[in-house]
Amino acid sequence: MSILVVGSVAFDSVKTPFGERDRILGGSATYFSVAASFFTKVRVVAVVGDDFGPAEEAVFSDREVDISDLERVSGRSFYWSGEYGYDLNVAETRDTQLNVFADFKPKLSADAKETPYLFLGNIQPQLQVEVREQVGAKLVAADTMNYWINNTPDELGEMLKRVDLLIINDAEAREIGKEANLVRAARRILTMGPTRLVVKRGEYGVAMFTGHSYFATPAYPLEEVFDPTGAGDSFAGGFMGYLAATNATDEAAVRRAIIYGSVMASFNVEEFGCERMRRLTYDEINARFRELRAFSHFEEAEMPPF
Amino acid sequence: MSILVVGSVAFDSVKTPFGERDRILGGSATYFSVAASFFTKVRVVAVVGDDFGPAEEAVFSDREVDISDLERVSGRSFYWSGEYGYDLNVAETRDTQLNVFADFKPKLSADAKETPYLFLGNIQPQLQVEVREQVGAKLVAADTMNYWINNTPDELGEMLKRVDLLIINDAEAREIGKEANLVRAARRILTMGPTRLVVKRGEYGVAMFTGHSYFATPAYPLEEVFDPTGAGDSFAGGFMGYLAATNATDEAAVRRAIIYGSVMASFNVEEFGCERMRRLTYDEINARFRELRAFSHFEEAEMPPF
Numbered sequence: 001m002s003i004l005v006v007g008s009v010a011f012d013s014v015k016t017p018f019g020e021r022d023r024i025l026g027g028s029a030t031y032f033s034v035a036a037s038f039f040t041k042v043r044v045v046a047v048v049g050d051d052f053g054p055a056e057e058a059v060f061s062d063r064e065v066d067i068s069d070l071e072r073v074s075g076r077s078f079y080w081s082g083e084y085g086y087d088l089n090v091a092e093t094r095d096t097q098l099n100v101f102a103d104f105k106p107k108l109s110a111d112a113k114e115t116p117y118l119f120l121g122n123i124q125p126q127l128q129v130e131v132r133e134q135v136g137a138k139l140v141a142a143d144t145m146n147y148w149i150n151n152t153p154d155e156l157g158e159m160l161k162r163v164d165l166l167i168i169n170d171a172e173a174r175e176i177g178k179e180a181n182l183v184r185a186a187r188r189i190l191t192m193g194p195t196r197l198v199v200k201r202g203e204y205g206v207a208m209f210t211g212h213s214y215f216a217t218p219a220y221p222l223e224e225v226f227d228p229t230g231a232g233d234s235f236a237g238g239f240m241g242y243l244a245a246t247n248a249t250d251e252a253a254v255r256r257a258i259i260y261g262s263v264m265a266s267f268n269v270e271e272f273g274c275e276r277m278r279r280l281t282y283d284e285i286n287a288r289f290r291e292l293r294a295f296s297h298f299e300e301a302e303m304p305p306f
Numbered sequence: 307m308s309i310l311v312v313g314s315v316a317f318d319s320v321k322t323p324f325g326e327r328d329r330i331l332g333g334s335a336t337y338f339s340v341a342a343s344f345f346t347k348v349r350v351v352a353v354v355g356d357d358f359g360p361a362e363e364a365v366f367s368d369r370e371v372d373i374s375d376l377e378r379v380s381g382r383s384f385y386w387s388g389e390y391g392y393d394l395n396v397a398e399t400r401d402t403q404l405n406v407f408a409d410f411k412p413k414l415s416a417d418a419k420e421t422p423y424l425f426l427g428n429i430q431p432q433l434q435v436e437v438r439e440q441v442g443a444k445l446v447a448a449d450t451m452n453y454w455i456n457n458t459p460d461e462l463g464e465m466l467k468r469v470d471l472l473i474i475n476d477a478e479a480r481e482i483g484k485e486a487n488l489v490r491a492a493r494r495i496l497t498m499g500p501t502r503l504v505v506k507r508g509e510y511g512v513a514m515f516t517g518h519s520y521f522a523t524p525a526y527p528l529e530e531v532f533d534p535t536g537a538g539d540s541f542a543g544g545f546m547g548y549l550a551a552t553n554a555t556d557e558a559a560v561r562r563a564i565i566y567g568s569v570m571a572s573f574n575v576e577e578f579g580c581e582r583m584r585r586l587t588y589d590e591i592n593a594r595f596r597e598l599r600a601f602s603h604f605e606e607a608e609m610p611p612f
Contacts, residue, residue, distance in 0.1 A: 038612065087486065180393065181529060181530070183527045183528060183529045184529050187529075201510065203488070204507065204510035214527055215601060215604075216601055216602060217524070218511070218522030218524070221488075225487070245612065282610070295522055296521070296523065296602055296603075297602075298523070298561040298564075298565060298599065300599065301566075301595060303345065303551070303591060304588070305588045
């Protein structure tokens with residue numbers, strides 16, 4: 001099954017303790033689609049400006065990502081500039097320029113409207129709703145961020161009513177659920193629309209909640225996190241990619257999808273931009289899946305009264 | 307096999323967002339021994355003052371913890387007063403009074419010196435070394451804290467050389483290893499003496515490192531963390547208790563021990579002091595072990611090239 005992703009395709013200037021890069025290709029739809037492309041066919045809905053040239057197009061075409069729904073308009077693409085300190089969990093935004101993204105009105109082709117899996121990347125909730133209404137998807141997942149939680153809570157609420165699955169980080173979960181305790185926050189979010197909540201916890205891994213199940217996995221242990229940009233979107237890409245590829249939504253499949261998502265994110269943060277993912281192999285992906293399993297499994301036990 | 311623990315037996319005044327208690331029995335040796343007592347015989351080395359009466363003694367005797375090496379001297383017992391905010395990960399210390407603990411010189415009985423498992427609770431590294439030198443233990447584990455890391459680094463270094471296993475939290479691991487990245491910090495700590503490092507990460511679970519293996523497990527998901535005091539020591543008690551009970555040190559056994567430690571900590575934080583552990587049953591312990599397994603396991607998978 002194929003996936004449609006709507007989100008940003010952007011130029012990022014990123015500085016980390018390990019180096020810096022100016023105007024490399026980034027954006028939620030970019031990271032998501034490159035990661036998901038290892039699992040299934042992906043189609044991108046986004047807007048770019050005149051600065052999107054052959055080098056940027058190659059990031060998608062090399063991975064056979066369908067960009068026929070990528071709108072090209074006059075002007076400059078979305079631009080983000082940010083810096084990470086040694087605590088790589090939080091980026092300090094130095095500059096954000098919406099540019100052509102400011103007037104983006106997603107126009108979906110007939111094929112796009114029939115895509116069975118839909119991922120609503122982190123953009124205005126209003127746009128997420130507009131896209132969602134146009135697509136008769138079998139499974140809809142979404143991401144969001146603190147900016148929309150604080151500034152457009154009503155629109156965010158409308159978006160939540162229309163998705164099956166919400167993929168956010170733990171600070172966002174606590175904000176949306178209005179609870180310091182993650183379990184209680186999750187319980188509340190599950191009354192707002194999504195039937196499944198996936199909480200990204202950076203170096204601590206991922207937790208997943210439904211009304212009747214819980215799953216948690218550690219992150220792949222990395223000695224060097226080079227650039228955390230796109231970790232969440234490459235996670236979502238691996239996660240949705242595996243679900244769409246297997247066309248399964250049972251708990252066991254969704255757990256394996258969480259692991260594939262974790263694997264893709266762990267590779268993505270090893271280098272700037274999509275550089276690491278662009279030369280990734282299936283052997284590397286599957287090896288890291290097996291490693292994560294070996295890192296987290298243990299045998300049954302029963303302690304008799306002493 | 308039996309365990310000897312040296313550490314503090316203290317009176318704690320604790321305030322959390324959910325309530326407060328004045329002068330309840332606490333201290334690292336208390337939490338550790340009550341938790342470990344569900345698994346094996348435990349003997350406590352510590353010092354208390356005149357304020358340690360029958361009610362406090364019952365906390366140990368009800369669990370058949372051997373306090374024949376508990377020294378009683380004139381004066382007041384160690385006292386700690388602290389407060390937790392809604393972020394229950396960090397305690398703000400309001401008061402610490404060493405009292406009889408200031409002149410504590412551990413004197414071990416002949417039986418104590420032959421205990422095969424030894425846990426050096428969080429006290430001065432110098433005292434930890436003195437106890438360790440007196441005991442011909444098969445396995446020695448230790449805890450420490452930021453105060454000793456910063457104020458007595460040389461003594462801490464001597465202690466580390468004499469232990470098999472170090473059980474600390476992640477901030478402490480980063481401080482001792484002098485690395486922001488936990489994997490690199492762990493690698494460095496493993497050159498300082500311990501062959502196994504267990505890193506407690508609060509609500510995020512536990513990570514364990516050796517020179518050639520890695521294991522990580524999420525914490526038991528709790529909707530109410532009532533009082534985090536003693537979480538680390540009850541974890542260590544369950545962990546060491548299981549190892550001593552099974553007298554096994556292979557990777558599979560140590561992983562199961564991590565889970566039993568996590569289970570004991572998860573119960574301990576549900577109420578003030580040792581209250582919850584004092585009425586715990588084996589059925590409850592084993593049920594939560596099985597739950598943690600169900601929460602963290604997933605099936606194998608192999609993604610073919612798409």
